[in-house]
Amino acid sequence: MNNANTRRSFLGRAALAGGAALGTGAVKARPATKRPSTDLLRVGMMCLGPNSHYYIWGPTINPVDRKAWSVGRTTGMQITHCWDTRPENAAAFAAQYGCEAVKTYDGMVGKVDAMIFAGFNEVKWWPQLARPYLEAGIPCFLNRPFAYSMKDAKEIVETARKHNTPILCTDEREYLQQTTVARLKVEELLRGKQRILGAHSDNAAGEYPQHGIHGLYFLLAVFGLDVERVSFQADGWWREKTPTSPGKMNWAQLSLQYRGLRADGAGEQAEPFLVSQYQFGARADINLRIYHSGGWWDIAHPATGGERFNRVYYLFFPTVLAMQRMFETREMPWSYDYILRKTQIFLAGFKSHLEHDGAMVRVNDLPDDWEAPCPYPDYVDERIFG
Numbered sequence: 001m002n003n004a005n006t007r008r009s010f011l012g013r014a015a016l017a018g019g020a021a022l023g024t025g026a027v028k029a030r031p032a033t034k035r036p037s038t039d040l041l042r043v044g045m046m047c048l049g050p051n052s053h054y055y056i057w058g059p060t061i062n063p064v065d066r067k068a069w070s071v072g073r074t075t076g077m078q079i080t081h082c083w084d085t086r087p088e089n090a091a092a093f094a095a096q097y098g099c100e101a102v103k104t105y106d107g108m109v110g111k112v113d114a115m116i117f118a119g120f121n122e123v124k125w126w127p128q129l130a131r132p133y134l135e136a137g138i139p140c141f142l143n144r145p146f147a148y149s150m151k152d153a154k155e156i157v158e159t160a161r162k163h164n165t166p167i168l169c170t171d172e173r174e175y176l177q178q179t180t181v182a183r184l185k186v187e188e189l190l191r192g193k194q195r196i197l198g199a200h201s202d203n204a205a206g207e208y209p210q211h212g213i214h215g216l217y218f219l220l221a222v223f224g225l226d227v228e229r230v231s232f233q234a235d236g237w238w239r240e241k242t243p244t245s246p247g248k249m250n251w252a253q254l255s256l257q258y259r260g261l262r263a264d265g266a267g268e269q270a271e272p273f274l275v276s277q278y279q280f281g282a283r284a285d286i287n288l289r290i291y292h293s294g295g296w297w298d299i300a301h302p303a304t305g306g307e308r309f310n311r312v313y314y315l316f317f318p319t320v321l322a323m324q325r326m327f328e329t330r331e332m333p334w335s336y337d338y339i340l341r342k343t344q345i346f347l348a349g350f351k352s353h354l355e356h357d358g359a360m361v362r363v364n365d366l367p368d369d370w371e372a373p374c375p376y377p378d379y380v381d382e383r384i385f386g
Contacts, residue, residue, distance in 0.1 A: 046118065052119040130156060208238075233255075258273050
């Protein structure tokens with residue numbers, strides 16, 4: 001096979017095959033559900049325990065917490081219904097944010113225009129929890145890391161495809177200004193015939209699947225999906241000892257071996273390069289140095305201090321707007337195939353750590369039925385699924 005066939009595009013041929021330039025994708029519109037008199041999108045939120053982003057997205061969509069969000073309503077959405085595996089969590093959320101708690105996980109179908117799956121502990125059960133909403137064509141935001149096996153990831157995507165349902169699995173690192181600027185810098189280097197030699201990054205994280213993945217998503221948004229091999233070297237993968245994680249993570253190094261890259265309208269690079277990222281409690285949320293044939297280039301997103309509003313606005317709010325845009329337009333910012341590929345790269349890193357002592361693992365060799373561990377494998381009582 002010649003080099004032209006082996007090199008993938010800037011975001012990976014798999015993503016482009018899904019009809020996505022720069023990771024975008026779209027699905028057919030379907031008849032809208034009956035809307036109330038208000039113009040606000042009715043949003044359901046699920047999974048509201050202590051290890052959830054409800055405390056970030058809740059006050060920005062239903063602005064009741066002046067300390068977290070002091071500027072009132074700034075979106076076209078309203079959380080109208082909620083559910084949690086623990087009824088007391090849903091009741092507390094409903095009381096705080098002025099919405100209705102439902103009794104069953106599928107109890108919001110027909111009542112909402114969009115869904116936010118806000119938890120982390122429940123990711124292992126996204127295929128079951130999301131299915132009723134995907135089958136109903138309700139746009140769904142599914143919190144990272146999307147799935148712990150490609151089998152589960154493909155089940156979610158296949159259900160969404162079948163019912164023309166838009167989905168979004170993303171994080172704040174994909175929507176930072178610095179991410180866009182860095183991606184444009186890569187395109188500038190390609191147009192200028194500058195060869196990318198490699199890159200190094202730091203990502204603030206204390207564990208791999210919950211916060212380490214933020215750094216991975218950032219790198220993939222900047223350099224694309226043409227990752228041949230991945231390595232995750234660490235002394236653990238979770239921040240505390242659990243039945244599935246005997247030792248906590250104190251340090252980690254993530255490495256991505258790229259075959260090359262290409263950006264539409266900017267050209268391509270056939271030569272491979274290595275991107276590495278140190279995962280630890282960095283002062284910045286993310287930083288990056290790109291080494292190229294003409295020197296190097298730096299960018300960083302500093303951790304924002306001061307009042308809580310600052311951090312919610314500068315780090316998290318762009319993701320809320322991305323949710324709303326997809327909910328309203330039904331156009332996916334990242335295609336089905338893009339979501340699958342970045343999940344595959346994430347899982348290959350997990351396999352590198354667990355089974356190969358951090359050695360490089362070929363992404364395409366990852367078996368679909370290989371499953372990464374969940375830190376809380378018994379968090380959801382599966383009897384709820386009947």
